[in-house]
Amino acid sequence: MGLREDIERFREIGEERREDLESFIRYGDLSGSQSDTIQIPIKIVDLPEFAYDRLDKGGVGQGGDGTPDVGQPIGQPEPQPGDGDGDEDGEEGEPGEEGGEHGHYEMDPEEFAEELDEELGLDLEPKGKEVIEEIEGDFTDVTRTGPNSTLDFERLFKQGLKRKLATDFDDDFVREAMRIEGATPESVYEWCREENILVSLAWIESEWEEIDEAERDRWASFEEMTENVERTTPVQRIRRKGLREVPFRRDDERYRHPEIEEKKQKNVVVVNIRDVSGSMRETKRELVERTFTPLDWYLQGKYDNAEFVYIAHDADAWEVDREEFFGIRSGGGTRISSAYELAKEVLEAEYPWSEWNRYVFAAGDSENSSNDTTERVIPLMQEIPANLHAYVETQPGGTAINATHAEEVEDAFEDSGDVVVARVGAAEDVTDAIYDVLQTESSSTGGDR
Incomplete structure (x- = not known):
């Protein structure tokens, strides 16, 4: 392989390469992205090039002081005053003080949804709900009277x-x-x-x-x-x-x-519920963020109008904003039904089922107070009409003995097409869980329950 081929190979590798989407979701830094802009790191490789001595004094074959010793880099200029030591004004920093530039590829939620569809093999077709206007279509209707x-x-x-x-x-x-x-x-x-x-x-x-x-x-x-x-x-x-x-x-x-056609806006409200009790340690919180954040981006990219409700709970539940949702931690016990009670109240007051597509996503380590799942949570899930209910269990290292919530929900809705339970034990499981959730919605009719 000659020099020209080497350069072409480096040029191919050196093009700005965006990090693989699946790797970004599993291991990447999600905090740098916003709700409407996703920033994915790109790999930058510098092309090799010849560097010439900026000083016209000697070199290989010239003898004298310009002759380098064995092992000495060729073409390196002698240190000049101010190089690396700062100038008189002190404007230059110490070597290594300034970080290098890191490139990012920016995409909006719509592009993110398209690429995730392709990467995971999804095919979610959003449903129109709210009628925003009636428009005149083709002259296909006839009547016995008219101008x-x-x-x-x-x-x-x-x-x-x-x-x-x-x-x-x-x-x-x-x-x-x-x-x-x-x-x-x-x-x-x-x-x-x-x-x-x-x-x-x-x-x-x-x-x-x-x-x-x-x-x-x-x-x-x-x-x-x-x-x-x-x-x-x-x-x-x-x-x-x-x-x-x-x-x-x-x-x-x-x-x-003219035939009167109803133009419907594809509205969606996503209710994100997270257990913030003392058992939800840092690793579990990170797994929730890695699962819920891409789901938010995806649904925002799929629908014309997307709104999000964030509910945190221990033994009680309360609404929080997006920034608080993933970082908040409490030391209380756990009563998951409190979150569903609040979710039902918010949805009925602000997001009627006739006008809004609804997704209710909950996550935690499956620990819950005694009998709360069977006596309160499952009946509440049945009372809240939604395109999809999902529970994501985050249990690094395997499910604990007293963590039975996910299993009880799974058993109760075994024959339901609009309830899914996914399990995330490590970052490697995140994209599989996202696929399980979205694939269930793709195959669901999303009808009333």
Whole structure:
């Protein structure tokens, strides 16, 4: 491999490479990102280049003082006053005092959601809820009344033409029947009915007078006449004589109206619930953050309008802001139902199910006060309609003996399509848990419960 190939290889590696999304979620620094901007570190590799001595004094092969000793770097300038020691004003810092620049790739939640879909193989289709406006669509609806400007002329003409073709008859053919020996208007009319020729007796009687008496015995019978006289179809007559009139009726009139379409906004409210009791140590809190933060970004990127509610709880529950949610810690006991009671109250007051998609995500180490899960939490989950309920158990090193909440929820909603339990024991489990939660929503109907 030559020098040119080396340079091209370094250039390929040295392009700004964004950290793998899955690795970023598992191990990256999430704190540098905001709710609407995700900052993902990028890898920067400097390209190799020749460095020339800035001083014009000697070098290899020049002898004298410019000849380097063995092992001495080639082309390194002699230290100059002020190099690394600061100038007279003291503006230069000590070596290593200033950190190097770190690059970041910025993406918004929408791009994050698209890439997470691709990376994890998800396909969540958000549901529209709140009607924000009614718009006029195509003119596909019709009514019997309306302004003349919306009259459906095409339909009117087609209806009239159908009637013309159905009622039109070959008048020359019927007149020949009047020239049958012994025929009368009544017998001609009866013959026409048998032949499905739609002609009235009144028309026959009016035309009867026009037939010359000398022609009334031209044919001996109707059979002889039909064998010798060609009967033309309505289409043949229209082609020959043209279409002079079309029989329209008032009942044929239809007026076009635009179809009214409801444009719905895809609203979502995400309720994040976290156990902040004394048992939730730093590692568990970090696992909650690594799971819930990407879920927030993802749903914000998927929906037109996303709002978030953060609830912390020990034995009691209270609302907090996003910054407090992941760092807060309490020393109290645990009663998970207090959080669901508050969540239900907030959702009913501010986010009606008819207008909002709802996600209720809870996380903790599965420890709960005695009988609280079966007697209060599970009934509350059943009372709160949502696209998805999820519980994320964070238990590094395995589930503790008294940590039964996740298992009890799992057993209670075993046959439900809109409740999921995920377990995170280490950072490596985070993306699998996110997949389990979102995949359950992708396959769920999100209907009322």
